[in-house]
Amino acid sequence: MTDQPATSATSPAVPHAGKFYVIESSFHGGGKVPGIEIANRDRLWAPGWAVMLPPDGDPNQYPETPHLVQVPEKGGMPRDLEELAGIWIVSERARQVFESVDPEGFAFAACDFTLADGSSGPQYYLCGVVRTLDALDEEASRLRIILSDDYPKGKHYSLVGGANLVFKEHALGSAHVFRTPFSSNVFCDRPLHDAIKEAGLSGIWLIDAADY
Known part of the structure; x- marks a missing residue:
């Protein structure tokens, strides 16, 4: 294994405040988590993987429909965006907003949703960002760039x-x-932010990517 020291870009970054953002699921506060689980998560794993992968746009990706269940003792009803095991779960209105701005950037898998009383809950989706672009200007940015065989592509942005x-626009x-x-x-531009x-x-x- 080759593990080179972490490096940081040294050139002064061009001010790009308000142009690009990091999208993350926000904290609930008070140690709370979303009051939901993916009941059939283990049956949604891809062959050869030990985890469930996010939607990739293939309608036959999952062998069965993802099934959310409400778990009130864990927390409240899901917000417009939650994250479970690294996968986004989004509401119908979040899906509509995302698709209205960038329909080719996202993939969705509709979920069944069973509430604690056995009734059907509102429509939610597993969501994946399916566009990958090598667009970071490493020379102009300030961040840790880790070069190591521990990462699949030999490099990691921290x-x-x-x-x-x-x-690079x-x-x-x-x-x-x-x-x-x-x-x-996951990164977005100002139009999706707005x-x-x-x-x-x-x-x-x-979070403004120019001041993370």
Whole structure:
């Protein structure tokens, strides 16, 4: 294994405040978590994987419909965006907002949802961001870049400790949401940020990528 020291870009970052954001599920506070579980998660695993993968746009990806169940003792009803085991769970209105801005950037898998009393709950979806773009300007950004064979592509972008990210806009084209090949973070641009804010979607934390 080759494990080189973590590196940081040293060039001063061009001010890009308010242009791109990191999208994360926000904390509930008070140690609470969403009051839901994916009842059949173990049966949704892809062959050869020990975890469930997020939707990738293939309508036959999962062998059965994902089944959410309400667990009141864990927490309240899900917000517009929750995260369980690294997978986003989003409401119908969140799906509509996401698709209205960037229909090619997301994939969804409709869920069955059983409430604690046995009745059917509102429509929710598993959600995956399916666009990956190598668009970070490493020279202009400030972040930890870890070079190690421990990562699938030999490199990892770490935002731990703060970061100032600059993206090559020509590499983004018309994309409003995307991942990079070297991190699990999801990024969006100002139009998607504004659509999320205008709709008042709950459970979404939008952090300026220029001042993470």
